[in-house]
Amino acid sequence: MKVVLATHNAKKLAELRRLVAEQGTDLDILGLDDVAPYPEPAETERTFEGNALLKARACRNATGESALADDSGIEVDLLNNMPGVRSARWAGRDASDRQNLELLIAQLADTDPAERTGRFVAAVAFAAPDGTEHVLRATMEGRLVSAPRGEHGFGYDPIFVTDGQTRTNAELLPSEKDAISHRGKAVRAMLRWLADREG
Numbered sequence: 001m002k003v004v005l006a007t008h009n010a011k012k013l014a015e016l017r018r019l020v021a022e023q024g025t026d027l028d029i030l031g032l033d034d035v036a037p038y039p040e041p042a043e044t045e046r047t048f049e050g051n052a053l054l055k056a057r058a059c060r061n062a063t064g065e066s067a068l069a070d071d072s073g074i075e076v077d078l079l080n081n082m083p084g085v086r087s088a089r090w091a092g093r094d095a096s097d098r099q100n101l102e103l104l105i106a107q108l109a110d111t112d113p114a115e116r117t118g119r120f121v122a123a124v125a126f127a128a129p130d131g132t133e134h135v136l137r138a139t140m141e142g143r144l145v146s147a148p149r150g151e152h153g154f155g156y157d158p159i160f161v162t163d164g165q166t167r168t169n170a171e172l173l174p175s176e177k178d179a180i181s182h183r184g185k186a187v188r189a190m191l192r193w194l195a196d197r198e199g
């Protein structure tokens with residue numbers, strides 16, 4: 001089966017192809033650079049699931065192919081689950097990862113380390129031309145530290161320590177993080193669901 005992943009991000013495409021190969025699923029993965037351009041929707045929903053579904057539906061409708069899309073971010077308990085769906089734009093519309101990270105660090109200054117709990121969340125949505133839709137989420141629970149550490153990863157990884165770890169996500173090897181990450185878990189669960197559906 002052919003599936004279009006609604007992203008221009010080469011790393012996300014490579015990751016999905018790796019997980020597909022790992023699982024032995026018979027899927028031919030294309031990205032948005034492999035299909036005719038279409039107006040991509042703004043991420044206007046209030047939930048990760050809503051945004052993932054919005055992107056998968058738009059891709060399915062425009063390409064006529066089965067589509068997958070994801071949405072992810074970080075929830076901080078002390079901030080009432082923010083940045084949440086605003087994670088990528090936390091310090092403003094064109095903010096860099098660095099600016100977003102620095103703003104979150106400043107917002108958590110003078111807070112009790114024991115209360116600095118939170119999670120990364122990823123939602124993955126599938127939409128097929130026959131109208132079938134499926135969306136699921138996975139999380140990576142942990143806590144936030146006040147000083148960034150580590151060179152791997154991206155986004156908020158330098159201040160996030162996953163439960164059971166002492167190293168930040170940015171100090172984990174990419175393969176170590178993939179094995180336990182919110183996105184890894186959500187994508188693997190979606191691939192299992194697709195394999196069962198095909199089977």
Ligand code: IMP
Pocket residue numbers: 070071072073074087088089100120153154155156157169181
């Ligand atoms: P998306 O690509 O629209 O899903 O935006 C996700 C945003 O959430 C990124 O820009 C990061 O700020 C943050 N984020 C999501 N997953 C991770 C992760 O695994 N590590 C660090 N930051 C993440």
